Amino acid sequence: MKNEELISSGYDISPEIQGAVSITSIDRIYNWSRRSSLWPMMFGLACCAIEMICTAASRFDFSRFGMEVMRASPRQADFMIVSGTVTKKMIPQIVRLYNQMAEPRYVVAMGACASGGGPFKEGYNVVSGVDKFIPVDVYIPGCPPTPQSLMNGLIALQKKIDHQTLKNASWYTKEPGQPIPVPVLGPDLMDPRRYEEIKERSRQQLSEVSQPGDIKA
Numbered sequence: 001m002k003n004e005e006l007i008s009s010g011y012d013i014s015p016e017i018q019g020a021v022s023i024t025s026i027d028r029i030y031n032w033s034r035r036s037s038l039w040p041m042m043f044g045l046a047c048c049a050i051e052m053i054c055t056a057a058s059r060f061d062f063s064r065f066g067m068e069v070m071r072a073s074p075r076q077a078d079f080m081i082v083s084g085t086v087t088k089k090m091i092p093q094i095v096r097l098y099n100q101m102a103e104p105r106y107v108v109a110m111g112a113c114a115s116g117g118g119p120f121k122e123g124y125n126v127v128s129g130v131d132k133f134i135p136v137d138v139y140i141p142g143c144p145p146t147p148q149s150l151m152n153g154l155i156a157l158q159k160k161i162d163h164q165t166l167k168n169a170s171w172y173t174k175e176p177g178q179p180i181p182v183p184v185l186g187p188d189l190m191d192p193r194r195y196e197e198i199k200e201r202s203r204q205q206l207s208e209v210s211q212p213g214d215i216k217a
């Protein structure tokens with residue numbers, strides 16, 4: 001980081017020691033160190049993953065963001081790039097991996113499929129966006145997004161991290177964070193967070209069926 005970016009405003013530093021002394025805040029140092037050392041998890045879902053792999057290779061190179069090595073274990077990763085179509089069969093694994101990642105963790109939805117279902121939105125087997133299940137920090141449009149788009153998304157994520165503060169960071173609250181309930185894949189995908197709603201709807205349908213002779217609209 002350049003010294004001018006590091007120094008907090010409102011402090012006068014005499015000219016003799018400028019460049020040798022910096023006065024800054026914990027937040028700025030903390031955010032700078034996190035934004036410069038995100039560790040991405042190594043996984044890809046579909047065609048967008050090819051562009052992600054390309055971004056990691058020499059021509060574009062993740063290393064400039066401090067992301068040299070993609071981690072093979074969620075416990076060593078704090079950054080998930082959802083690169084590709086999120087199917088109903090895959091989402092339980094994605095949520096489980098997200099829960100196992102280290103806090104503070106970040107998610108980028110790369111491409112139309114990860115952001116909202118993309119060309120398969122109406123498909124019987126596709127989730128209409130990974131944000132239905134896990135929180136997303138940055139959305140990258142495109143089908144597929146180019147490596148330049150992905151890098152633009154990474155810069156957007158860095159800017160977002162720059163504005164976080166320890167005062168209200170969710171990972172420093174007194175209570176430990178709760179894992180996201182893992183969806184269950186049966187005949188269709190079920191979100192445990194919606195069990196009450198599903199039960200209520202089932203009760204309503206049963207009560208309608210139990211009144212034969214009624215003409216339904």
Ligand code: SF4
Pocket residue numbers: 046047048049083084085110111112113114118119142143144145
């Ligand atoms: S957004 Fe396009 S390129 Fe990316 S996974 Fe979907 S169909 Fe493939």
